[in-house]
Amino acid sequence: MQRKHIELLEKLITAKKERFVMDPPFDILIHSILNKITLNKLIKYYIHMEESDLKNSVLSNISKRLLTVRSPKKTYALFYSMLEGSPYIRRQRIRIILFTLLPVLGKLYYEDYFTTFYYSKYSNDKKSAISIYKEIAHQRHHGTILLDYFNSQNQIYLSALIIDNAIEILVANIEDIWNTDPSSYLKRMLILLLCPKNSATLGFIELKDPHHFLFLKCSLHNVTTESLIRTYSEVPFAQKHFSLYNISSKVSWEFLETEILQYVK
DSSP: OOHHHHHHHHHHHHHHHHHTOOSTTHHHHHHHHHTTSOHHHHHHHHHHOOSOTTHHHHHHHHHHHHTTOSOHHHHHHHHHTTOTTOOHHHHHHHHHHHHHHGGGSOHHHHHHHHHHHHTSSOHHHHHHHHTTHHHHOOGGGHHHHHHHHHHHOOHHHHHHHHHTTOHHHHHHTHHHHHHTOOOHHHHHHHHHHHTTTTGGGGTTHHHHOHHHHHHHHHTSTTOOHHHHHHHHTTSOHHHHHHHHHHHTTTSOHHHHHHHHHTTTO
């Protein structure tokens, strides 16, 4: 990027800050200048630039232009080759460029991106890679993903396994997974995925988590109202309103009314 471009951009940034202008024309004018710079030069500038108020505008301009780039494979290869030996900040910016290119590339590039960044030592690389896992999902990754979930407690890893219907490894480790106390949403997703074929493996939930055990029972056929009410009675009061919702279509109006009135006394 030439010095004349930088000087004019800096003047616009300064004017925008001094005048507290949140809307155009300054943002539009900034992008007008950025559009005059060839995309590869602008990307190289972004990768090496210092932190500044200009960075977000540069990345925004690049992101829009990458989606219409004429030779996405060449662009990917060019900047991928810059990863080796790059310091952390530069590596993160290269990764962002490669990630932005993925929608205009084929499945092989998703696989390359996942392999490159999921097995990185950097957590931001791994989080970015797992976000596209559904595009290349394969059983060979399940063990590593589950281990990363146990080590980090980051639920994006567990979510990836659930979305991939990784039933075998989830069934084998379900009690350990439950002990990490994932979100209620993920617990319900686990129950829906494993039930009914593997409902027996979820029996331990009855004592540990009556609220979700009730959700499990509601997902089964031929469960009696009496059985549901018995489990409902074991649910802590703080969760009873959720459980009442779960069983509302399966219990009598009299029971539902009585329980709801407990909240308005």
